[in-house]
Amino acid sequence: MRALLALLLLAAAMPASADDADDAALLLADKTATSAEQGKDWRVYVEAAARESRRQGPGLALHGARLSLDARLDTNFAPGWRAVFADRLDMSRMDGVSGNRDINTLKEAYLSWQLQPDRVADLGRINARSGVALGYNPTDYFRAGALRTVVSLDPASLRENRLGSAMLRGQTLWTSGSLTALYSPRLGHQPSDSTFSPDLGATNQRARWQLALSQKLSDALTPQWLLSGGAGQSPQLGLNVTALPNDATVAYLEWSGGRAASLLSQALMRPDDAAFRSRLSTGLTYTTPGNISLTAEYQYNGGGLNRSAWEALRRGPPPAYALYRSVLASLQDSPTRDNVFLYAVWQDALVKRLDLTAMVRYDVVDHSRLQWLEVRYHWSRVDLALQSQLNNGIPGSNFGALPERRLWQALLRYFF
Amino acid sequence: MNLERLIAGLGLVLAASVAAAAPSAQAILAASDAIRNPDKPFALTVALVEYRNSKQVDSSTLSVYSKADANSGQFRSLIRFVAPARDANKLMLKSGNDLWFFDPSSKASIRLSPQQRLLGQAANGDVVTVNLAKDYQAQLAAEESVLDGDRQNRHCYKLALAAVSADVTYHHIEMWLDATNSRPVKARFYTESGQLLKTAYYRRYQLQLGMERPTETVIIDGLDPNWVTVMRFGDYAWREVPEVWLQRDYLPRFKPE
Numbered sequence: 188m189r190a191l192l193a194l195l196l197l198a199a200a201m202p203a204s205a206d207d208a209d210d211a212a213l214l215l216a217d218k219t220a221t222s223a224e225q226g227k228d229w230r231v232y233v234e235a236a237a238r239e240s241r242r243q244g245p246g247l248a249l250h251g252a253r254l255s256l257d258a259r260l261d262t263n264f265a266p267g268w269r270a271v272f273a274d275r276l277d278m279s280r281m282d283g284v285s286g287n288r289d290i291n292t293l294k295e296a297y298l299s300w301q302l303q304p305d306r307v308a309d310l311g312r313i314n315a316r317s318g319v320a321l322g323y324n325p326t327d328y329f330r331a332g333a334l335r336t337v338v339s340l341d342p343a344s345l346r347e348n349r350l351g352s353a354m355l356r357g358q359t360l361w362t363s364g365s366l367t368a369l370y371s372p373r374l375g376h377q378p379s380d381s382t383f384s385p386d387l388g389a390t391n392q393r394a395r396w397q398l399a400l401s402q403k404l405s406d407a408l409t410p411q412w413l414l415s416g417g418a419g420q421s422p423q424l425g426l427n428v429t430a431l432p433n434d435a436t437v438a439y440l441e442w443s444g445g446r447a448a449s450l451l452s453q454a455l456m457r458p459d460d461a462a463f464r465s466r467l468s469t470g471l472t473y474t475t476p477g478n479i480s481l482t483a484e485y486q487y488n489g490g491g492l493n494r495s496a497w498e499a500l501r502r503g504p505p506p507a508y509a510l511y512r513s514v515l516a517s518l519q520d521s522p523t524r525d526n527v528f529l530y531a532v533w534q535d536a537l538v539k540r541l542d543l544t545a546m547v548r549y550d551v552v553d554h555s556r557l558q559w560l561e562v563r564y565h566w567s568r569v570d571l572a573l574q575s576q577l578n579n580g581i582p583g584s585n586f587g588a589l590p591e592r593r594l595w596q597a598l599l600r601y602f603f
Numbered sequence: 604m605n606l607e608r609l610i611a612g613l614g615l616v617l618a619a620s621v622a623a624a625a626p627s628a629q630a631i632l633a634a635s636d637a638i639r640n641p642d643k644p645f646a647l648t649v650a651l652v653e654y655r656n657s658k659q660v661d662s663s664t665l666s667v668y669s670k671a672d673a674n675s676g677q678f679r680s681l682i683r684f685v686a687p688a689r690d691a692n693k694l695m696l697k698s699g700n701d702l703w704f705f706d707p708s709s710k711a712s713i714r715l716s717p718q719q720r721l722l723g724q725a726a727n728g729d730v731v732t733v734n735l736a737k738d739y740q741a742q743l744a745a746e747e748s749v750l751d752g753d754r755q756n757r758h759c760y761k762l763a764l765a766a767v768s769a770d771v772t773y774h775h776i777e778m779w780l781d782a783t784n785s786r787p788v789k790a791r792f793y794t795e796s797g798q799l800l801k802t803a804y805y806r807r808y809q810l811q812l813g814m815e816r817p818t819e820t821v822i823i824d825g826l827d828p829n830w831v832t833v834m835r836f837g838d839y840a841w842r843e844v845p846e847v848w849l850q851r852d853y854l855p856r857f858k859p860e
Contacts, residue, residue, distance in 0.1 A: 208823060209804070209828075210754065212654075212804075212831040213752055215654050215657060216821040216831070216833045219652050219833045219835070222837070223650040224664045224686035226664075226666060226691070226692075226859070259707070263858060273708070304845040304847060304848065305847045316711065360850070360852065362847055364850070367852070401850070401851070401852050407700075407701075409851065411852075431714075434716060434717045434718050434770070435716050435717075474719040476718070539661065540660070565689065568687070568688055602687075603688070
């Protein structure tokens with residue numbers, strides 16, 4: 188009887204409780220004074236970072252600090268005309284590193300002219316980025332030589348903090364697709380270390396061109412085809428395609444192929460061993476109901492070394508090994524043929540405004556791996572982040588050869 | 604008068620006479636859709652404020668350009684994040700289940716799944732710019748008085764909406780519409796298992812783009828009633844949205860006026 192009475196009371200209380208909740212919510216809305224903020228054409232932030240690292244093998248902890256200023260302006264200054272400017276200055280001081288220096292990265296500086304809604308032309312330094320994959324982008328042909336400095340190995344940071352290439356670009360759009368053509372001339376001979384150099388020698392060492400065609404084939408499928416070439420190389424064909432297997436999953440495939448010399452031959456200036464070589468990056472991003480996005484990606488680099496060739500290079504003369512690693516770091520390509528990339532992002536992790544990001548890069552050829560974790564809390568204008576990186580692997584392996592075994596970095600970013 | 608116009612005119616007269624006799628649930632729903640969503644391409648600004656346990660925990664501002672698809676009737680939107688500063692000028696394209704996110708800093712176009720919410724409460728947009736009559740079959744469940752968003756008793760039609768296709772976000776919806784003018788008053792959104800996902804109150808009716816429209820939606824989370832989002836709409840304007848803009852490759856080009 189008592190149980191029945193309790194049930195009846197509960198049943199009677201439930202609608203009242205829902206109504207009370209609605210009433211409380213509406214009361215909050217009544218008191219809400221906030222109105223819409225006005226859009227700005229610019230975004231500027233300053234970032235301070237402190238880091239501690241430990242080298243491979245025994246050794247003392249090394250410390251460093253960095254102050255960065257990052258600015259981006261994107262404005263319509265006349266009907267149909269748009270100006271874009273993006274620049275970053277990194278001032279780093281590290282223990283045990285010779286030649287501490289400041290590096291300015293002129294990321295973009297270009298003018299856009301939109302003659303009609305479906306016809307646009309751009310001229311200047313443009314970050315022309317392609318690719319649907321997350322960790323490795325074979326169709327991102329303009330990534331070579333684009334990094335002046337690396338502040339974080341997070342793929343998002345590598346994409347953002349890089350040089351564009353000087354080019355003339357035109358785009359035409361139609362209802363179900365678009366065609367983009369660009370030409371990037373030779374404007375420099377070699378990269379520069381000078382602090383404020385626009386470094387056209389890094390990005391415009393040779394003339395290049397690219398065509399990109401997107402065409403919607405169905406409501407669910409819009410592939411993008413690319414054809415990219417330039418002085419001293421055979422044209423490379425590229426493909427980007429994405430699909431939705433279900434409401435929670437995005438599948439993607441990025442492929443590039445064409446005749447090319449192996450990366451070893453290119454780096455060490457060995458005799459041309461040109462052959463048809465493919466590069467591939469394919470994966471899935473699954474989002475849980477709790478808004479955790481998990482990505483697993485397989486990466487194949489047909490220009491990289493297989494197990495036996497990689498082992499032979501590692502055991503061979505150190506200068507050849509060092510040159511190969513340095514050229515590939517500049518090209519942003521993998522030294523080995525097969526890699527696996529795992530990436531997880533959890534927004535509002537347990538508490539609002541706290542984001543967790545984790546990344547693992549695993550080299551299938553030499554079993555070395557890089558692990559990276561970031562905890563980031565953000566207020567309306569301030570971000571506070573702690574990053575940790577651990578590199579494991581035998582000496583000379585893809586990630587075991589990185590100078591630091593363990594790295595901690597704390598960041599404070601303020602948006603103006 | 605040509606034949607097509609004559610047929611169209613006769614059709615309108617017929618539809619009007621049927622409507623006058625007994626407004627069908629589907630017609631009431633369509634009328635309420637027309638109140639929430641302008642019938643031509645438009646732009647507006649959305650200010651979102653989010654509360655947890657009565658404390659403001661987040662706020663953001665979006666600029667939205669929207670246009671209905673001529674075939675499906677569903678809205679396709681280009682969304683620009685205005686605030687907070689860290690997200691300023693990031694863009695999103697929503698065209699049915701085709702969702703793309705673009706960050707101008709990294710030039711990365713990322714495809715999102717419907718379940719993936721990259722930034723805050725923007726997902727609540729689906730409670731606002733959606734033509735329910737296209738995706739749901741409506742039945743008149745009751746005529747009753749309910750408390751509206753201003754805590755006034757309002758005589759309403761209560762409609763029970765059932766999804767007609769599997770690829771919609773909400774399996775079924777209860778919706779209360781003002782019996783005198785079909786204005787949306789309140790809605791409850793459910794999963795297939797009957798779990799309440801959201802409650803929405805439509806309020807602060809103002810004359811915008813030729814019609815009295817709700818300029819505020821209050822959303823209460825179904826699982827956690829202490830999670831409340833207030834969406835306030837302003838800066839309404841008719842804006843041409845060319846078809847060629849509603850694709851991934853235009854995202855880097857999109858810059859609202």
